[in-house]
Amino acid sequence: MSVRQSLLAILEQGPCYGYQLRAEFDRRTGSVWPLNVGQIYNTLERLERDGLVSKGEVDEQGHVYYGITDAGSAEVAHWLRAPVKRGQGTRDELAIKLAVAATLPAVDVGAVIRAQRRASVAQLQELDAAEYAGANPGGPEELAWSLVMDSMIFAAEAEVRWLDHIEKRLSLHPQHALQLELSTDRPKRGRPARVG
Missing domain, CATH: 1.10.10.10 (Winged helix-like DNA-binding domain superfamily/Winged helix DNA-binding domain)
Incomplete structure (x- = not known):
C-alpha cells in the first residue's frame, strides 16, 4: 500500500x-x-x-x-x-510456510492446513460480523470503510478456497513422495554469473 x-x-x-x-x-x-x-x-x-x-x-x-x-x-x-501492480514473487508467510512444511519429513501438513483453515474461517466470520461504528452512518466514511472491509472479506474467502485447493492437491501424493532431503550440491559463493 x-x-x-x-x-x-x-x-x-x-x-x-x-x-x-x-x-x-x-x-x-x-x-x-x-x-x-x-x-x-x-x-x-x-x-x-x-x-x-x-x-x-x-x-x-x-x-x-x-x-x-x-x-x-x-x-x-x-x-x-495507473493500475496497482502485484509483485511477481510471493512473500506471503502462509504460502512459504506450507510449501516448506509439505517438503519436510514427519510433518503432518494436513494438520497445518486444518489449523490455518480454522483460523481463516474465524477471521472471515469476524469480518462478516463487523459493523460500521464510525460517525455519519450511510455517508462517505461508511462507504470507504465498507470498500476496505469487502477487500478483506474477499481475501479471507480466497484464502479458505486456496487452503481447500492445496489440501486436495497434497492428498494426491503420498507424504513420503513430497519430502526433500538436504541437497548434497554445495552452492557456489559469490554472485551468479551474468547471462548474455
Missing part, C-alpha cells in the same frame, strides 16, 4: 498537519491500516525533500501545515490512473 500517494491525495483537498493527515487517512480507510504519527511525519519530510509538498503556515497550536505542489498533484494523478 502506498502511504505516500494516499497522503498526497488527501493533501489535494487542502493543507493539513500530521495528526490531521492521520485522522483523514483513518476516516477514508476505516482505520484498518493504522499509521503512527512518526510514519506520517517521516513521509511528509520525504515528500518535501522530493518537491511534492511544501511547508506552509504554523497555527497558534504550533501545527505545521503541508500543502501539495504541482509536482505532487501530478504524482497523485498518475497514481490514480
Whole structure:
C-alpha cells in the first residue's frame, strides 16, 4: 500500500498537519491500516525533500501545515490512473510456510492446513460480523470503510478456497513422495554469473 500517494491525495483537498493527515487517512480507510504519527511525519519530510509538498503556515497550536505542489498533484494523478501492480514473487508467510512444511519429513501438513483453515474461517466470520461504528452512518466514511472491509472479506474467502485447493492437491501424493532431503550440491559463493 502506498502511504505516500494516499497522503498526497488527501493533501489535494487542502493543507493539513500530521495528526490531521492521520485522522483523514483513518476516516477514508476505516482505520484498518493504522499509521503512527512518526510514519506520517517521516513521509511528509520525504515528500518535501522530493518537491511534492511544501511547508506552509504554523497555527497558534504550533501545527505545521503541508500543502501539495504541482509536482505532487501530478504524482497523485498518475497514481490514480495507473493500475496497482502485484509483485511477481510471493512473500506471503502462509504460502512459504506450507510449501516448506509439505517438503519436510514427519510433518503432518494436513494438520497445518486444518489449523490455518480454522483460523481463516474465524477471521472471515469476524469480518462478516463487523459493523460500521464510525460517525455519519450511510455517508462517505461508511462507504470507504465498507470498500476496505469487502477487500478483506474477499481475501479471507480466497484464502479458505486456496487452503481447500492445496489440501486436495497434497492428498494426491503420498507424504513420503513430497519430502526433500538436504541437497548434497554445495552452492557456489559469490554472485551468479551474468547471462548474455
